[in-house]
Amino acid sequence: MSFLEMLDVLNERLILEGDDPIAFDHDCREGICGMCGMVINGVAHGEQRATTTCQLHMRHFEDNATITIEPWRAAPFPVVKDLVVDRSAFDRIIQAGGFVSVPAGSAPDAHSIPVRKEDADAAFDAATCIGCGACVAACPNGSASLFTAAKITHLSLLPQGQPERLSRAKAMVDQMDAEGFGGCTNTGECTAVCPKGIPLDTIAQMNTDYLKANAK
Amino acid sequence: MTATIERGAATAPVTSPAPVKKPTRKRPRGFLSSSNGKKVVMAVTGAVMVTFLILHMLGNLKIFISKESFNEYAHALRTLLEPLLPYRTVLTIVEVVLVASVVLHMWAAISLARRAHSARPVKYVAKKSQANGYATHIMRLGGVTILLFLIWHLLDLTFGVVNPKGFDSSPADRMIAGFDPSRWWVAIIYFAAVVMVGLHLRHGVWSAFQTLGWANRDRNKGLRLGAGLLSAVLVVGFLSPPLAIMFGVVQ
C-alpha cells in the first residue's frame, strides 16, 4: 500500500463517519506531476531520498508508528486547506522570464543548431524539476532558489536560451524575492529532499547569471 | 488496520481560503535589496575578512621567531609606507575596511535572517534536517559568537582595556600576559571563538564560491576540501601561539 493509499483509506473512513476527510493534493501518483507533497515526520516528501510523497510505501514505516504529517510551510505558499497549499508563486516566477520567446511556427529546423551532448544532458538534468516545492518546504530560509535555479540553468545551458539569458535570470530572481521567499544560504537542505535530485550547482549558475545581469 | 489521527493546528487555514493572488512584496529596487545581492555582499566582505585572518595569523606566528620579531611586525603594521604616508595610515585604511566589512557582513546576515523568518511565519511541529543541519545551525549562531568575541578581543589586545598589562605595553607583552595560565578562562573564550571561526569558514569559504557562482559539480569536491583545510590551518595557526604561551614555550 502506498502512503497516499493509506490516506485514501483513512479518508473513506472519515467520510462514512461524517467527518471532514483530510484534503491533500495529488494527481499522477507516479512521481512526475509534482502535485503531491507533505512534510512527513519532519522531512519534505518523507525520509526516503529522491522520492515524491506519492512514491512512498507503507512497508517503510513501522507498525503502529505515529506519523506526523504537515503541509509545506512558507509564507509564499499559503495553506488552502489541511495539506493543500497554493504554489502559484512558482508560476509567477516562470512568468517573469522562465521561457524562450519563440512563437509557434517561427522556429528554424531543429538541426540548424547542434547542441553538445554534455550540454543537452546537463540541461536535461536541471529541467527535470517537477515544481513540487519541497525545496522551499525544507529550506530553513524558505528560499525558492533551487526551483528558480533549475529553470535558469536549464535554459542557460542551451544555445536557444542565450539571447534572454541575463534578463531572464534577473527577472526570475527578483520575482522570487518579490514573492516573499527567503534568501539562500547554501545549506543544501533543498537538494537533499528534492525528488529529482536537482544539484546545488544550479544555484551557482543562477548566481553567476544574476551577477552578470546586474553588472551590465 | 487501526489508526488514530490527531488533527493539529494545521487544519485551520493559515490564510484566508482565497489565496493571495498578488505577490506580497515589491520587486527589489536594487541589487543590494535583492537576496542574491545581499549574499554577494556577504561573500565579498567574508573574503576580505578571511584574507585579513590569514595575514593576521601569519603575523601571530612571528611570536615563535622571537618577541622582537612580533613587536616589529606590530610596529611595521603601523608604519607601513612611511614616510610616503603618515603614521598608521595604511593600518587605519585596513581597519576601516575591516570594520566596514564586519558591519556590512552583519547587515546582510541580519536582513537575510529576517527575510527567512518572514518566509516561514508558521514553524514545523516536527522538522528534521536532511543535510545534517550544519550550515543552518553553525552560521548564524557562529557569527554571533564571533562578533561577541571580536569585541572582547579588540578590548583585550588592541585597546588593552581588559588586559592586565594595559595599553602602554608592547604588543608581545600584552599577548603573553593575556594568555597567562592564571587567566585560563580567557584562553577558553579564545579557543571557543577560534574553533567557531573555523566552523564558520568551513562552510563559509565554500559558500562564498557558490554565491559568486564559481562552484560547480566538478569543482565542489575540491572547494569543500579547500575550505576545510583553510579552516583547519587557521584554527591551528591561531591556537598555537596561546598554547605555546600557556605551556611556557614562549615567554
Add this chain to the structure above:
Amino acid sequence: MKFTEGSEIRDTRAPEGPIEDRWEKRKFAAKLVNPANKRKLNVIVVGTGLAGGSAAATLGELGYNVKSFCYQDTPRRAHSIAAQGGINAAKNYRGDGDSIYRLFYDTVKGGDFRARESNVYRLAQVSVNIIDQAVAQGVPFAREYGGLLDTRSFGGAQVSRTFYARGQTGQQLLLGAYQALERQVAAGTVEMFTRHEMLDLIVADGRARGIIVRDMVTGEIERHTADAVVLASGGYGNVFFLSTNAKGCNTTAIWRAHERGAYFANPCYTQIHPTCIPVSGEYQSKLTLMSESLRNDGRVWVPLRKGDERAPGDIPDDERDYYLERIYPAFGNLVPRDIASRAAKNVCDEGRGVGPGGLGVYLDFRDAINRLGRDAVEKKYGNLFEMYERITGENPYDVPMRIYPAVHYTMGGLWVDYDLQSTIPGLFVIGEANFSDHGANRLGASALMQGLADGYFVLPTTLGDYLAAGPFGEVDEQAVAEAELKVRSKIDRLLAVNGTRTPDSFHRELGKLMWDYCGMERTEESLRKALDRIPELRKEFWENVKVSGTAEELNQVLEKAGRVADFFDLAELMCLDALVRSESCGGHFRAESQDSEGEALRDDESFAHVSAWEYSPDGEPVLHKEPLEYEYVKMTQRSYK
C-alpha cells in the same frame, strides 16, 4: 439500452484533391482575422495539457483574448506530464527511409483502418514542425555526440522516428508548452484559471458561447462567456477506475458538452498497455506503466501447469511457457500492444497467472543478464528496475518482474471535423479528448504528436476561420442562467443524498465491472450484462452516495462524486458502442469476431465507419455513421505471425 440510428454524418471540411495538398488548401481557404479585431475575440480553452497548453499559448501569441482552465493547481501538471516514451515525427534525420507518407501509412494501418486519411496525413505533415518548435523552446531532447538529435524506434515501427528526452518526454514537451503559456500570461493575452473545473457548456443560439466552472477552492460557481470554446480535457481511461491515467483525469468536460449536443465518436475504443505493474491489493488506487522497451530484452512467461505455486526461480525451463515466443515465433515478445495484452489475459484466464489473484505474468531478465551481464542490463533499464522495486519491494535482478495489462489511452472522444470543430458550432475539441487521428488503435509516441499538432498548428488556423465571422455579440442571458442552474442543481442533488457509500467505492465497482465486461475482450453476453448492471449501480449511486462537507469550500469528495456520476453515463455509452460494433478492430476485441488463430477480425463491409453518438435526454442515443474511405492505403488484415 436502446438506441436509434440517425442520418449519416460527413466531414465537410476536408478539402478534396491530392492528399499532400489538402492542408495547404485548407490553410489558404481559411479566413483571416483582422489583427485589430483579435483582441476583441474571446476564446476559452479548457485543459492545459500538450493540446490545451500549446493551443492557449499560440492563440495568445496571435493576439486573441484567451482564458485557460485546468483543475490542477498549475497548468504544468496536466496529465501529459506523465508520458514517457517519446514523440514521433517524420523528420527522416536518420535517412532510414522514413517520410511523411510512411508515418501516415503506419498510422492509418496501426489504427486498423478506422481513422480518416486526410486527418492522419496532416498529422504526419505537421509532425515535422513540432520538433522544430520544441527544440527552439529549449526542450532538452536526447542528443548524440555530434550534437544532433537522437531518435529511437518505438512501438514496433521499422524506422527510427521517435524523439525522446530520457523517460520524460511528455514532461519536457509539456514544460515547453507551459512556459510558452506563462509567457502569454505575463503578456496579458491569456488569463489563467487554475483549480477551476468545467461543469457545463453554454450553448446559445446554436453556438458554443462559454462554460460554467466551479472554483475548486471557494466553491463559487462562475460563468465565463466567449466567442468560441476549445476543449482539451484529455482522455477518459479512468472510467475503469484503475488505469495509468492521473487520478484526476475525467470525462466531465466532454461528457457535459456531449449532453449539450456534441456527438461522441467511437467511445468503445480503448487502448490497453501490456507492461504495467499488476494490482497488488484491494486498496490499489492507480496503475503504473513500465516502458514497453522492457520487452526488447525481457522474456514473458507463465508456468505450464495451472496453479503452480513454486517460486519462479524453482520452475525449470521445460515447465515454463514462453507463450509469446511460442504463438508468435516471428515477433516473439515484441508483438503489438493489443496482442501482447490479450495473450496475457488468456493465460491468466486459464489459471496460469502469477502473483496476487493470479493476475500477472513474468517478464524475466535472467537470460538477458546471463547474456549481456548485469551491468549492461542495469545501464539500459536501471531506472525502470528501480521504479519497479520501489513499488513492489521486489528486486527484478533476482526475481522476474510481474506485469499485467492496464488501461492506458482512449482513442474515442468527441467527434470533430477536419477543422477540429465538433457538431456544436464554435466548440472545438483537441488532443486526447477528440477522436480524430488514431482510429481503433494508437501507435506508441503518437499521442504527444497529435496533441501538439492540434494545439500549435492546426487549431490556430481553423479557429481563426470560425472567428473571422465574430465577435458574436452578447450571450443570451437565459442560456447562461439555465446552464448555471443545471450545474447548481446537480451539486445540490449530490450533497442531498447523504447515503452510506463513498464516491470512490462506487467508482471502484464501476471500474471493475467495465474491466470485466468491456475490457480487453468483449462479448455480446458480457456487454449485455454490463448494460444491465450499470443502470442499477447508477441508481444506487444516486440513492446511496455520501458526499461530506459543503459546496462552498474545497471539497474533494464533491469533485469526485461529480466525475463518477458522469463516468456512469459514459460507461453505458461505451458498452453500447462496443455492443453495436460487433467486429474486432484495433483495441476493440469482440470475441465473436476472430480468425481461426484467435486474431482480431475486422468487418469492413459493415463497420468501416466512425460511430458518432448523439445524446438524447430520454436515454435513447442516436447513432450517426460517418463512412470511412481509403484512397491511399489499401485495407488489409494485420498479421504478426
